[in-house]
Amino acid sequence: xxxxxxxxxxxxxxxxxxxxxxASYSEERLVQAVSNNxxxxxxxxxxxxxxxxxxFRMGSGIVPFxxxxxxxxxxxxHFAAELKSVGDYIKANNLRVSFHPDQFVxxxxxxxxxxxxxxQELVYQGSVLDLMGLDSTMKLQIHAGGLYGDMExxxxxxxxxxxxLPEAVKARLVVENDDRLYSxxxxxxxxxxxxxxxxxxxxxxECLNHGEPMAEALALAFSTWHPQRDxxxxxxxxxxxVGERKGKHTASLDEALFRxxxxxxxxxxxxxxxxxxxxxxxxxxACAIMHDVGLLVHAASVSV
DNA sequence: CGGCGTCAAGTATCG
DNA sequence: CGATACTTGACGCCG
Numbered sequence: 001x002x003x004x005x006x007x008x009x010x011x012x013x014x015x016x017x018x019x020x021x022x023a024s025y026s027e028e029r030l031v032q033a034v035s036n037n038x039x040x041x042x043x044x045x046x047x048x049x050x051x052x053x054x055x056f057r058m059g060s061g062i063v064p065f066x067x068x069x070x071x072x073x074x075x076x077x078h079f080a081a082e083l084k085s086v087g088d089y090i091k092a093n094n095l096r097v098s099f100h101p102d103q104f105v106x107x108x109x110x111x112x113x114x115x116x117x118x119x120q121e122l123v124y125q126g127s128v129l130d131l132m133g134l135d136s137t138m139k140l141q142i143h144a145g146g147l148y149g150d151m152e153x154x155x156x157x158x159x160x161x162x163x164x165l166p167e168a169v170k171a172r173l174v175v176e177n178d179d180r181l182y183s184x185x186x187x188x189x190x191x192x193x194x195x196x197x198x199x200x201x202x203x204x205x206e207c208l209n210h211g212e213p214m215a216e217a218l219a220l221a222f223s224t225w226h227p228q229r230d231x232x233x234x235x236x237x238x239x240x241x242v243g244e245r246k247g248k249h250t251a252s253l254d255e256a257l258f259r260x261x262x263x264x265x266x267x268x269x270x271x272x273x274x275x276x277x278x279x280x281x282x283x284x285x286a287c288a289i290m291h292d293v294g295l296l297v298h299a300a301s302v303s304v
Numbered sequence: 305c306g307g308c309g310t311c312a313a314g315t316a317t318c319g
Numbered sequence: 320c321g322a323t324a325c326t327t328g329a330c331g332c333c334g
Contacts, residue, residue, distance in 0.1 A: 006326050021330060022312060059327065068312060100326050104313035117313065141326090146315050178325090180316075236326085247324090274325065311330075318323075 001293050002271040004055025004257045014040035017059035027073045038082045049093045052284050055271045057098050060254040063249045068122040087132025099125040108145040108158035126168040136171035137231030137247045141199050144182035159193045163297035174199045197225045201236040207247050214263040222268050238275040249275050253282035
């Protein structure tokens with residue numbers, strides 16, 4: 001069981017997703033940004049290791065304009081050594097990383113151009129994992145996409161697109177239940193059709209479900225992960241921000257709610273990504289709770 | 305150097 | 320019909 005947080009570390013004075021405006025694109029700026037981002041990513045991973053946080057979501061902007069036609073620079077070869085070095089560090093320290101391509105990645109759009117750009121973005125993020133030398137347990141996490149007024153045809157288009165994906169993407173792709181359109185049950189339709197694992201988000205499930213109790217939903221989602229190919233199931237954990245829009249993430253970890261959630265795991269292994277605004281601060285507290293309830297057995301001497 | 309308008313990309317919903 | 324939200328604000332122009 002690993003605890004993680006997404007994209008940003010607020011304790012370190014660097015960012016692994018520095019970018020610049022398209023209008024000011026130059027190869028010089030690109031090289032500068034990627035170089036900076038990889039160096040910061042390495043620092044974040046070292047911080048995570050020293051604090052027992054073994055799961056991390058990398059930001060999509062590690063290579064600015066990574067799937068944009070403006071970017072014709074051969075960053076894959078130019079940064080091959082740096083990418084491999086980060087990957088070696090990840091493997092040597094038993095870390096797990098993932099990507100969560102943003103809302104622009106929509107595999108079931110009726111617009112072929114949008115689908116093509118979405119596939120290119122997945123290819124870019126998958127190639128980063130490939131160049132790091134990481135296997136298919138390091139995932140690319142997306143949502144099912146839009147509804148366009150008809151879920152059946154939207155699911156059919158998603159499946160058709162899936163079959164066209166390159167193997168490097170297919171092997172790593174996982175689908176997350178969302179909070180408004182595609183419930184766990186809807187995502188399971190995709191799993192049944194093509195075998196794609198379902199990444200469970202507890203808060204989204206609370207927002208959109210078909211009455212499945214939390215423990216049952218977790219078991220269902222986890223059962224879609226193939227142990228050898230996919231590794232331990234990943235999940236997103238968050239809690240509702242009290243008094244705010246439905247689905248809004250809480251600013252910091254509510255320890256009682258988190259402890260209550262853990263009881264629903266019933267011994268299932270999972271790597272938990274905390275989607276909580278204060279990032280590693282809550283991740284530290286989650287780790288302490290996991291130790292307390294006996295779910296984390298490694299890393300006895302963790303400093304905070 | 306601080307303020308603030310704007311930024312590659314999509315979809316659906318809320319006012 | 321424009322603003323807003325989503326895993327994440329921050330780039331960069333202007334004064």
